């Protein structure tokens with residue numbers, strides 16, 4: 001019988017959520033919603049040494065920002081509460097004991113020094129990968145080698161111990177991954193992983209499997225770095241008698257550095273100047289700041305769309321997808337097997353596309369914020385025309401101010417390269433005449449301004465295109481920008497003429513032209 005679909009995102013609160021982690025959460029969400037299922041947030045905080053204050057809140061905020069709606073979680077509650085593993089501590093021990101009692105796990109009393117000595121011994125004997133495993137456990141202090149009464153005495157006296165999984169010596173462990181197909185691992189390569197630590201806390205492996213079972217998880221979608229743990233998890237399902245409740249696994253390919261060489265890290269972002277975190281994060285211990293997509297000016301819809309395409313594709317030409325469209329189109333079969341390069345230019349492209357989808361009213365609020373900060377007041381109807389003119393050129397909300405700055409302040413300097421190439425005697429002549437002709441122009445509108453410029457150039461027997469860049473230079477100070485005659489209309493007659501005359505006064509015709 002098909003069980004109702006349940007997925008979980010199970011981060012450890014050890015710092016800010018990496019953008020790759022957010023992709024994992026997104027894929028879980030897309031699959032759950034596609035299949036009409038539920039998404040659970042479970043906080044895996046069994047490693048108290050690595051706990052970082054604020055990390056859980058950061059995770060919840062990042063998920064909410066891109067529009068992932070949780071059905072169950074620490075804040076949302078739900079039938080499997082609590083959703084923090086530290087609060088579920090009491091639940092795990094019984095399963096470890098079940099494994100001990102059925103001969104699939106054992107107590108181990110080895111001290112850190114004894115474990116080190118074992119590793120040293122094995123290294124000296126040229127063992128490549130020294131581990132506590134089906135061979136070496138025979139030489140260690142555990143309930144498989146010590147007499148039963150000694151084991152009991154040690155435990156009764158409160159001596160520290162861990163519980164380890166007894167990995168079979170010769171067994172083929174098979175697992176069907178939804179992305180990779182069949183994965184086969186020989187048990188001789190696995191070590192006897194610790195399930196319960198001496199502080200009474202379960203390790204990741206035990207807590208993760210027990211919770212997936214108790215929470216009736218049907219699909220585990222997680223990063224490829226967890227693939228080596230999967231055979232161990234398969235054995236746990238088998239030994240706990242839960243094989244028929246084992247979730248389906250899908251291990252996502254890694255997010256790679258832009259050049260494809262290795263896993264994307266925070267360092268790459270710092271070096272190459274792009275964020276690798278969803279939102280800003282200040283490390284509570286060091287005060288170090290990691291910058292986020294949100295504060296960089298990314299729209300959540302753009303980040304969602306970008307992340308969805310980092311490893312998945314719809315198999316069609318369509319690139320722009322809303323969350324609902326992604327849910328509709330998403331299938332695990334279309335997730336690629338190999339690592340995906342992080343492409344920041346593509347992230348910006350998506351943001352530009354989503355900026356274009358915003359209403360001019362929304363875009364105007366972005367510009368108005370900056371104008372307010374600079375104590376410049378512009379009427380809304382003019383503001384709407386300005387953003388309409390500039391929007392093809394912007395990637396981020398703050399770009400409106402940068403791209404449109406010349407509309408609010410006169411050029412303080414003129415681009416010298418453009419000046420030396422384009423500010424010719426001809427250009428001066430045409431611009432001078434044009435400035436005069438504009439005096440008489442009424443109404444002062446883009447089409448009329450354009451016609452007047454062309455006529456002036458004609459009369460002077462100069463091709464308008466030849467002096468157009470000089471005109472732009474005079475009005476804006478730079479050689480490129482949006483529609484120039486519309487710019488002049490928005491500046492108004494007086495201001496435009498003032499700028500033209502200013503340029504005629506200041507700019508000298510370069511000797512080399």
Ligand code: GLU
Nearest residue numbers: 010011012044208222226
């Ligand atoms: N706590 C693990 C992590 O931080 C979860 C891995 C899994 O999804 O099983 O990524």
